[in-house]
Amino acid sequence: MKLRDVLFIALIIFVTFILLIPTLLGSIGATPPGDLRNIAKLYLYLTYNIFNKSFWTASPEAVTAIVWDYRGLDTLYETIVFYTAIIAALMLYSEILGQRDVVGGIGLSFIVKRGFSIALLAIIAVGFSTVLHGMLTPGGGFQGGAIVAVAPVIALIVFSRKLFDYSKLSYRLLVALRSLALTGIVLVPLIPLALTLGNGFIFQNQVKTLARFSYPSTIIDVPMGGSLLLLNLFEGIAVFTAFMLAFIVLLYSEDLSKKPLEGEDIGY
């Protein structure tokens, strides 16, 4: 090991301890906290408070309420980051997007294929149930979408590349589906504003003192969380299609993936 490396490691350890000391002295509050911060108490108290409906979200799940209602605008911008990152990844392979791969393949054995076919349904069912119950139990659009996105990756290995090349769920359809879901995410917060002719709020979920618009708070007797369900559903579809698109592009065969590089003289 060179002297430079030793010095570097010593510096890292030194900086770690410098950062650790204020934490241990209580700069981010007592660790571990014995009690909650006031803002956390407020969120927990108001999210499903049927006695004071001016700040409630009709969802007993406080995390989803924060993600899509109290801090909804935050999440909208995070969705934009997510959208941009995936688009950037797709742009690197823009020349071959949507093409059929040059190599075929037959996939794994019959037993694996049949076994996975059953598991595939279960994965999709668990994913969508996580999405649709986001306002009741831990879960929601992000988590459910990520669960469903596992299915196409395993399907690609089990059934080989041919499954995607000849599937009805083509590249174009996935992009269209994703754009529709993202349009939905943009429209749901704007609908209260449009329907009340400017007297509502952006990202308004339940009725407020000055704005009388409200998304339905229950179905029969189950809390529905108003706009939370719609936003979760759209986000779930957006996350699933985004990951599926990314995996389809990343897992192209070497021969075809080299095509985007061919036309470049220097390439960097």
Add this chain to the structure above:
Amino acid sequence: MFLITIASLYLNIAISIYGVIAKPNLVKKFIALTIAQDSINTVAILMGYRVWREAILQPPILLSWSPSPKDLQDFMNRAVDPLPQALVLTAIVIGLAVNIFLVSTILHLYRHFKTVDMDEISKLKRGAIVEETA
């Protein structure tokens, strides 16, 4: 016990940052970066944690769909801080999307230069530039 947890999380972040800076291999850099992401998320979750007391026996959820004021008060006294969880949840998904972008960039570089070693790549680039200007 918590002292060890916090110290090890900080050390984890430090080691992963060392990995990102010092390792020339892009895949190793990427792995170090994901470890840093997860460690930072764990620190954020730890900030919203709450010490489990013997007196708290009920689960930290709202037990009724038509809660009485006492139910709401109990829920508030049992639950952990939801705010760091909400932030970490979105951070994980954004991290995943950024990771996909990084992976596809690394793959692109590998296909172009036939190596993922940063030192080798800069050497090759230098060679190409010298060749071009000569």
